[in-house]
Amino acid sequence: METRNQTAVSGFLLLGLTDDPALQPLVFSLFLSMYLVTVLGNLLIVLAISSDSHLHIPMYFFLCNLSLNDVCLSTTIIPKMLVNIQTQDQSISYAGCLAQLCCVLIFCGLENCLLVVMAYDRYVAICHPLRYTVIMSPRLCVLLVFLVLLLSVAHALLHTLMVLPLSFCAHRQVPQFFCELAQVINVACSDTLVNDLLVYLVSFLFAGVALSGIIFSYVHIVSSVLRTPSPGGKQKAFSTCGSHLSVVSLFYGTAFGMYISSVVTDSPRKTAVASVMYSVVPQMLNPFIYSLRNRDMKGVLRRRVDRIPSLL
Template sequence: MSSYMEAENHTEVSQFFLLGLSEDPELQPLLLGLFLSMYLVTVFGNLLIILAISSASHLHTPMYFFLSNLSFIDICFVSTTVPKMLVNIHTQIKGISYMGCLTQVYFFMIFAGLDNLLLTVMAYDRFVAICHPLHYTVIMNPRLCVLLVLICWLIIFSASLLHILLMRRLAFALGTKIPHFFCELALILKVAQSDTFINNIVLYVATALLCVFPVTGILYSYSQIVSSLLRMSSTASKYKAFSTCGSHLCVVSLFYGTGLGVYLSSAVTHSSNRNSITSVMYTVVTPMLNPFIYTLRNKDVKGALERLLSRAASCP
């Protein structure tokens, strides 16, 4: 009988309700304008990075190939959550369909995970460039670069699909409310009516593996880079070598710093509203800042971007 009721609940649930960042009517126009501006800046900023890299032949190197992929992933990442939030704020309708919620969870996990793995691949690229400069072009050949990106996609697609398949077996009550501005897997598991033990175990294991291995890879790469830099006699050589890592280090610090901030915030406080506001940092702010970090700290990207904009301005 209980299994029948669970199945009935599961089939009857047609939508969830996203509570958003605030229910204050006076704040809605401000939130709409703020997040629409941030979304447009993120999309156009990352799109410009992709166009600048593709239009400049001297930037067709592994480092910029990975950077253009990171920009594409950031566009997709922010597009997974923000447009739906903007529609909900504008229409004052907080509903999201059951399948829409599952789709959002799936793609959010994919692009968050890809950000994580791609930053690790970029760290490896810098490790090879600084520690094995004579063999860089041989090791980081186009075939390996494409293969590394495809492996990242394959790992994340598989892990995300497993979560969704496990989530499909859960039952939910009618009118289930999610205290967030998007469907996040951890929160969905909290509001589920059925047993989520297996889901939580898989979530913890997958999160641990997809965090521990990338972070270990990044730390190892940079430990070898620092060791190599210390062996260099010329200060100019040290600065030139390390300057190529500066932008990547800033992005890594921002990504993991905001992610850690969200985790600590949810662990320390049980305020769902505060957790939602903290989540904005890694879901919206980080993808928005990445183009600025790479443009302001990288002369090659800045130069390519200036030439692209000047050509666009000179066109009739």
């Protein structure tokens, strides 16, 4: 009991990406730029979708939620890191660490689920075009977002509540730039077998079911498109899925790369650098992928940019 109370007072130390003081200004500038690009890019996507009635369809409703989720995930991680670098104070309170851990799990889980929902939307649009507006009704869209949010919160609370009984000894240094679940469990001095098994089991089910749903949707999409006699119809169908496939590849590719990095390397700092690829980079690049690969988004954004001089 005494050990846990001491932990609750002193909290943890986030070691960050490097301990070289000469590199800290570079890291600060890099992550500040990435954060600003992430927030501005995703908010621009939200503004474009909400201000153009032609984009008030399920596909862009889900994209709007994905952009808001990306802003929330980046805001959960990067500002605390920037404050730590600026103040040269690596500490984070016990409650603050658990809160950050829980929020990261919520928003990562929600991104995972939203990508599945967006794949289902594309499946209905291409495989059942005549029934699309009936199936993907506004009520169903809102219900799907609510359900995936509920699922993500339940997933995050499960892991967070399982961390609460753990006790932490003098070694409270987390080799990360944020409170990542696996790294927090690693610094516990009590038995973490149940936590480790739960992380692997739930992550496998959560990500495995989601990825299976995406693959199932696109197998049917490709099969349906290949049966389309018109070359123009094929090109249009694939173009509507291109952006989503790019985002899916980026999200799962970077997450898989981080997992491989943690397996093949015994350096916690290299694992922390690899974590940037799934926790920061996809959220920054998603707006560019959708704005560059989507004709409707490009048109709306171009019109919004052209109106800026007239407003000044």
